[in-house]
Amino acid sequence: MISIEGLSKQFRTDNKTITAVDQLTLDIKEGEIFGVIGYSGAGKSTFIRLLNRLEEPSGGRITIDNQEITKLKANQLRLARQEIGMIFQHFNLLWSRTVKDNIIFPLEIAGVPKAEREKRVKELIDLVGLTERENAYPSQLSGGQKQRVGIARALANNPKVLLCDEATSALDPETTNSILDLLVSINEKLGLTIILITHEMHVIRKICNQVAVMEEGKIVEQGDVLDVFLHPKQTVTKKFVEQVMGSNEEDDSVTHLINTYNQGKIVRLHFVGETTNQALISMVAKKFTIDINILQGKITQTQRGAYGNLFVQLLGEADEVNAATYFIRDETSVELEVIRDAD
Numbered sequence: 001m002i003s004i005e006g007l008s009k010q011f012r013t014d015n016k017t018i019t020a021v022d023q024l025t026l027d028i029k030e031g032e033i034f035g036v037i038g039y040s041g042a043g044k045s046t047f048i049r050l051l052n053r054l055e056e057p058s059g060g061r062i063t064i065d066n067q068e069i070t071k072l073k074a075n076q077l078r079l080a081r082q083e084i085g086m087i088f089q090h091f092n093l094l095w096s097r098t099v100k101d102n103i104i105f106p107l108e109i110a111g112v113p114k115a116e117r118e119k120r121v122k123e124l125i126d127l128v129g130l131t132e133r134e135n136a137y138p139s140q141l142s143g144g145q146k147q148r149v150g151i152a153r154a155l156a157n158n159p160k161v162l163l164c165d166e167a168t169s170a171l172d173p174e175t176t177n178s179i180l181d182l183l184v185s186i187n188e189k190l191g192l193t194i195i196l197i198t199h200e201m202h203v204i205r206k207i208c209n210q211v212a213v214m215e216e217g218k219i220v221e222q223g224d225v226l227d228v229f230l231h232p233k234q235t236v237t238k239k240f241v242e243q244v245m246g247s248n249e250e251d252d253s254v255t256h257l258i259n260t261y262n263q264g265k266i267v268r269l270h271f272v273g274e275t276t277n278q279a280l281i282s283m284v285a286k287k288f289t290i291d292i293n294i295l296q297g298k299i300t301q302t303q304r305g306a307y308g309n310l311f312v313q314l315l316g317e318a319d320e321v322n323a324a325t326y327f328i329r330d331e332t333s334v335e336l337e338v339i340r341d342a343d
């Protein structure tokens, strides 16, 4: 759906040139929720604004749905932008217009006939969950509701792509989650390709399929979200994964577990996605005559299933404990590591 080749942007100030985006090359597939994460100043905002030429590239090529955006003249670009919706951190609503009139605005600009506009705006208001708020003004809405207006407005002309510029950074955690849920449901319902930029790994974990990590204008690591969580390579990526999972200072606590729980077998269960439907612990407890004591762990959910570690103590006859261990290791997708064998 989107192909980016050698994209660059330099800003010239009085005495120096800043390279905000540096020879960036990236492909994004149709229907994907693609996250770009990076610290402040990495070039994320500049990057996303280049995609619809709110910022003019200094070099490189952007193709969206077989149309070379970087070649378009002003009037062609205006039409192409109808296919590329965008939402913003601070919503960018028209404060003197009601919810309904904010959402209708891009339809007016696109010259959509009145009857059709009215029908479309109603659909959009329902889609984003703002029914009965259509006559409110932005100042009368909560942050989450304002972003819902932003989303409805961005979707008005049935775009193929939605760009999200730190769309949840101004919202509290609960509202952030409800807006992220809305983005996932829109992605699923409409098959829309979504690109979002963020500095929060939680956002990536919750909704993205693919992630790219940006540093100094470049993509330094990229891949399937679960793979990046499991095997972060760059220091910057490891720090982002720690934002969600905590740091990997397990050694001390493992020694502590071994000393505290001196009976049975202690194992680490490593959940690596696609296991959400396996009620592993209860299944093993039913299947074998053992007790399972959960000692410590952290499991989080990604779009591809559960990810994380759980330390458990297996208590019972040695044969049963061993059989349970082999079962988990050989018959399930959960990885098992023996931390301390039974005496």
Ligand SMILES: Nc1ncnc2c1ncn2[C@@H]1O[C@H](COP(=O)(O)OP(=O)(O)OP(=O)(O)O)[C@@H](O)[C@H]1O
Pocket (backbone or CB within 6 Å): 011, 012, 013, 018, 019, 020, 038, 039, 040, 041, 042, 043, 044, 045, 046, 047, 199
């Ligand atoms: N209009 C501009 N003029 C000059 N320099 C700019 C301009 N816009 C961005 N920059 C510089 O480009 C670099 C990348 O900025 P950008 O805003 O894209 O980063 P970011 O990752 O989005 O960070 P943040 O989340 O803080 O906005 C920074 O060094 C910034 O100072």
